[in-house]
Amino acid sequence: MDIQRIDESPLTSSARTAYRSVRFLYRKVRSISNHLCNLIDRPIIVLLYHRVTDLPSDPEMLAVSPANFHHHMEFLAQKFRIIRFEEDWSGLEKPAVAITFDDGYADNVLEALPILEKVGVPATFFVSTGHIGTKKEFWWHRLEAFLLREGEFPSHFRLDDDNYGQTWDTATLEQRKMLYAVLNMLMQGVSTDRREEWLDQLQTWAEAVDSDKISHRSMTQDEIRRLAASPWATVGAHTVTHSALSALSEEQQKEEIFTSKQALEEMTGKEISTFSYPFGRKEDYNQTSVRLCREAGFVKAASNFPGQIHNWTDPFQLPRHLVRNWDLESFAAKVESFWTR
Ligand SMILES: [Zn+2]
Secondary structure, three states: OOOOOHHHOOOOHHHHHHHHHHHHHHHHHHHHHHHHHHHHOOOEEEEEEOEEOOOOOOOOOOEEOHHHHHHHHHHHHHHOOEEOOOOOOOOOOOOEEEEEEEEOEHHHHHHHHHHHHHHOOOEEEEEOOOOOOOOOOOHHHHHHHHHOOOOOOOOEEEEOOOOOOEEEEOOOHHHHHHHHHHHHHHHOOOOHHHHHHHHHHHHHHHOOOOOOOHHHOEOOHHHHHHHHHOOOEEEEEOOOOOOOHHHOOHHHHHHHHHHHHHHHHHHHOOOOOEEEOOOOOHHHOOHHHHHHHHHHOOOEEEOOOOOOEOOOOOOOOEOOEEOOOOOHHHHHHHHHHHOOO
């Protein structure tokens, strides 16, 4: 989910200039600091993919085309030492790159895995278990299906909620795109039950039925087993309902973390030793989440903010670099920047 860019916000031009200067300075200092850290201990970087497929519409920008992904993997295999996310990194020769996937879309096994196997590159797949074997889509695809389509819509949508209740204009697609962006952001920060209640309200309002587009389905149990059986793939956990853990009670967090681990272990017959936090920014999990991951028996956990991994990095908050649908030239330049960004 991309939040509104500062360049498009209603700040005054002098505020924008000041913001850009501060941002530039921050990045410069950070880059110098990272250069120094790399001299002391050569880094590991972890890449984060979500989907490998061609999509006609991808408002979340989660999909990388199979052609681009193939180029990415060949480039990495030629240029870098590729390591596995779950392995013990102490004593490994560095610098090195690890490849991960989040969410558990079917295209991971149908389109990404054959490329990984062909090129001979390992990856770790963090899977949310709630939709395995169903045609139910992740909640952001339901939101997309309710709002981001052409057609006749009511002129307003009123969200009925004690804290977030508000009315939006919805007659045009542009207005519904705005509402989609706002609700997507809000839904990342609320409990699973509340989000489901909001989606039900939207569904009634839009008079839409749940879509069963196979392009957005999660893996089946057979596909999870196929993935786990590949020498180039490892399965990790990513909760049940893909909610931000920080929005949940300790009991709910425990249920999400422990249940997803257990379900995947039963499906694959293998120990699931790694985890990634849904959404993964620092505000999306908390110290309770980190402690519960340790208690569940995971050996490390992945976040979703950029950074390099050194000997001193917290193994339960490992930074990752999000990869978009870049062509080879852009990907090579981005990877170059990841070593110090
Ligand atoms: Zn995710």
